Every structure is written in C-alpha cells, then in structure tokens.
Amino acid sequence: MTASIRIALAVLLAAGLAACASKAPPAAGPAPAAVAPAPAAPAATPRVPPDAQVLGPWRIEQARSAPLADRRSARLDFRADGTIVGQASCNDFSGRYTLAADKLSIGRLATTRKACSEALMEQEDRVLTALERAARATVPPHGFLTLHDADGAVLMRASRFEPASDAAK
Structure with a gap:
C-alpha cells in the first residue's frame, strides 16, 4: 500500500472513532413518564340463574x-x-334460549313444515311471532307463564302442562 492510502485510512479511522467518542450524554430533562399499569380485567358478571318457575312444560x-x-x-x-x-x-x-333471572332471549326456531287449516296456521303465526319477540319471562302469583316484549307488553300466556293429567282430557 502506498503511504498516501495508509494516511487516508488512518485519518478516516480516527475521524470515525472521534465521532463515536464525542456523542454527548442525553440532556437532563424531565424523567420519562411512568408507564401506567394495564387496567385490571373487568370483574366477571355474576351468572344470574334463570327463574326455575319458568322451566318445564306449558300449554299456550x-x-x-x-x-x-x-x-x-x-x-x-x-x-x-x-x-x-x-x-x-x-x-x-325447537331452538335454544337463554334466561337470566327474567331476561329471555330465544334464538332462531326450527319448525316442521306441515300444512294445516287456515285458522291453525294463523294461530301458529301468532305463537311463533310471540316467541320471536319475547324479552322477559315471568310466572306471577296467578301461576301463568307470561312472556313480555322489550316494552313490557304481554305477548303470551301459558298454563302449567301436566302430561299425565292432560292425557285423560
């Protein structure tokens, strides 16, 4: 290598080292803000058991x-x-439902597809529509299952169905 190349390399190396060594420490200023801890997970909503009086068979x-x-x-x-x-x-x-206390949600219902008289089909439409719109289920002291819509209007009333006693009728 020629002397001029060696001198040029030495100058470059010295300049590079000087640049690294001359970095000033960060200026003193306010301390970085403390990182807030992650918010705690929300408390699990306690499961509200369904009104046991609603469970079971009913005659609409x-x-x-x-x-x-x-x-x-x-x-x-x-x-x-x-x-x-x-x-x-x-x-x-048939279908699925959720009932928490008196809050009722009925999922999509599957139905068979038999044809019946016009009067029975109209009655069936009223039954299925009432079930679709139901938002609350209660059994007041009179003992009838009562389904209400979201505004509180009564959609359906049903009496307790006892299959053994009904077979005699």
Whole structure:
C-alpha cells in the first residue's frame, strides 16, 4: 500500500472513532413518564340463574293478545339445558334460549313444515311471532307463564302442562 492510502485510512479511522467518542450524554430533562399499569380485567358478571318457575312444560293459552281457538296442541317446554321445544298449533318447533333471572332471549326456531287449516296456521303465526319477540319471562302469583316484549307488553300466556293429567282430557 502506498503511504498516501495508509494516511487516508488512518485519518478516516480516527475521524470515525472521534465521532463515536464525542456523542454527548442525553440532556437532563424531565424523567420519562411512568408507564401506567394495564387496567385490571373487568370483574366477571355474576351468572344470574334463570327463574326455575319458568322451566318445564306449558300449554299456550294466549298469543299476541288473543286466546287460542284450539289449545290442545299448542305447547312449549323450557328445558334446563337451554333448549326450547314445543308445538305451535300445527308444526313442531325447537331452538335454544337463554334466561337470566327474567331476561329471555330465544334464538332462531326450527319448525316442521306441515300444512294445516287456515285458522291453525294463523294461530301458529301468532305463537311463533310471540316467541320471536319475547324479552322477559315471568310466572306471577296467578301461576301463568307470561312472556313480555322489550316494552313490557304481554305477548303470551301459558298454563302449567301436566302430561299425565292432560292425557285423560
């Protein structure tokens, strides 16, 4: 290597080292803000058990403010496992529901597709529509299951269904 190249390399190396060594420490200023701890996870909402009086089989007496003309086959059963099954007058139905205290939510219902008389089909429509709109389920002292919409209007009333005693009728 020639002397001039060696001198040039030495100058570059010295300049690089001088640049690294001359960095001033950070200026004194306010301390960085402390990092706030992550917010605590929200407390789990306590599970509200369903009103046990609502569970079980019921005979539908009234749907959407009118009594049923033929109550013999209009039934519903709120099962403890979260399923609802029944007969809407002509066709069978089944689905899922949640009930926390008196707050009711019924999921989409599957129904059979039998054709019946026009009167039974109209009655069935009232039953299924009442179930779709139900937001509360109560059993007041009179003993009737009462389903209400979100505004508190009564959608359905049903009496306790005892299969053994009903078979004799």
